[in-house]
Amino acid sequence: xAEAVAPGKKEYGSESVFGLAFFMVENAGIYTLNxxxxxxxxxxxAMVLAKQCNQAIxxxxxxxxxxxxxxxxxxxxxxxxxxxxxxxxxKTIEKASAIAGFVELKIEDVRLAxxxxxxxxxxxxxxxxxxKHQLLIRFMDHSFLAASIRMYGGIWCFDPGExxxxxxxxxxxxxxxxxxxxxxxxxxxxxxxxxxxxxxAKAFLATEQRIPGLGNxxxxxxxxxxxxxxxxxxxxxxxxxxRALYHGSLAVIKAMAEQNGRDTEKDLFGNPGGYGTAMSxxxxxxxxxxxxxxxxxxxxxxxSIYYCPSCQKE
Ligand SMILES: [Zn+2]
Numbered sequence: 001x002a003e004a005v006a007p008g009k010k011e012y013g014s015e016s017v018f019g020l021a022f023f024m025v026e027n028a029g030i031y032t033l034n035x036x037x038x039x040x041x042x043x044x045x046a047m048v049l050a051k052q053c054n055q056a057i058x059x060x061x062x063x064x065x066x067x068x069x070x071x072x073x074x075x076x077x078x079x080x081x082x083x084x085x086x087x088x089x090x091k092t093i094e095k096a097s098a099i100a101g102f103v104e105l106k107i108e109d110v111r112l113a114x115x116x117x118x119x120x121x122x123x124x125x126x127x128x129x130x131x132k133h134q135l136l137i138r139f140m141d142h143s144f145l146a147a148s149i150r151m152y153g154g155i156w157c158f159d160p161g162e163x164x165x166x167x168x169x170x171x172x173x174x175x176x177x178x179x180x181x182x183x184x185x186x187x188x189x190x191x192x193x194x195x196x197x198x199x200x201a202k203a204f205l206a207t208e209q210r211i212p213g214l215g216n217x218x219x220x221x222x223x224x225x226x227x228x229x230x231x232x233x234x235x236x237x238x239x240x241x242x243r244a245l246y247h248g249s250l251a252v253i254k255a256m257a258e259q260n261g262r263d264t265e266k267d268l269f270g271n272p273g274g275y276g277t278a279m280s281x282x283x284x285x286x287x288x289x290x291x292x293x294x295x296x297x298x299x300x301x302x303x304s305i306y307y308c309p310s311c312q313k314e
Pocket of ligand 1: 054288289290291292293308309310311
């Protein structure tokens with residue numbers, strides 16, 4: 001079984017999986033990252049990227065691969081990244097899928113998955129390209145797919161069945177919102193678990209990978225939609241509020257995916273998403289779209305929360 005080379009060993013803070021406070025032990029050095037300003041792809045953007053990959057690159061044959069041209073300390077590969085070229089060159093992209101916040105390409109007998117901290121960009125020859133990238137795929141028609149890691153991220157090339165990052169595996173097996181198994185009953189049962197009752201709304205939604213693909217970005221609008229303050233404990237929720245949270249999650253994620261992702265993120269062609277975030281760094285200090293009160297920002301659980309103090313009472 002192939003092992004991830006960089007980092008050799010990873011440890012995640014208990015608060016989160018990919019996001020918020022994050023700890024990593026690499027060789028002798030310990031990196032503690034504050035994810036406060038880090039934008040991440042979440043389920044809606046992964047869905048948009050997968051759809052766009054299916055339109056733009058499915059059927060294209062790979063001519064050349066460049067890996068790690070801009071070395072990045074927090075870039076994770078499977079095995080030796082130098083082997084990626086051997087594994088991928090000459091093969092054809094068959095299909096892209098979104099797995100929680102990951103985008104996975106099926107490339108004949110190999111899989112290439114990008115974690116939620118990776119920015120993907122597709123361009124034709126001669127079009128503007130990212131200066132820094134950790135993976136560049138050049139197709140026979142000379143168009144490119146570039147993967148650039150923001151703060152940290154995984155670019156995983158592997159044989160299916162041979163490798164399984166823990167987070168990737170969980171993302172694959174747990175029902176993702178918008179998937180069939182993610183029913184109201186499933187959600188309410190998850191909330192009724194004794195261990196959940198002391199958690200805040202934010203902790204419930206975005207930690208421990210309870211809901212794959214739902215992170216600190218999209219939860220802000222979900223909680224606004226449901227009229228729930230991010231710090232409210234689950235044991236204070238009425239049944240009406242629990243249902244509002246479930247239906248709000250589905251409605252918001254669906255709207256984000258249909259409108260090409262959030263306006264705080266970019267799509268495969270470098271364009272910002274068409275979904276105007278209600279609660280984000282773009283709207284802080286502005287009037288709430290429902291009541292006109294001013295939108296607030298606070299630091300909470302190693303990241304920011306955005307909320308309307310009138311619509312979302314603590
Ligand atoms: Zn309001």
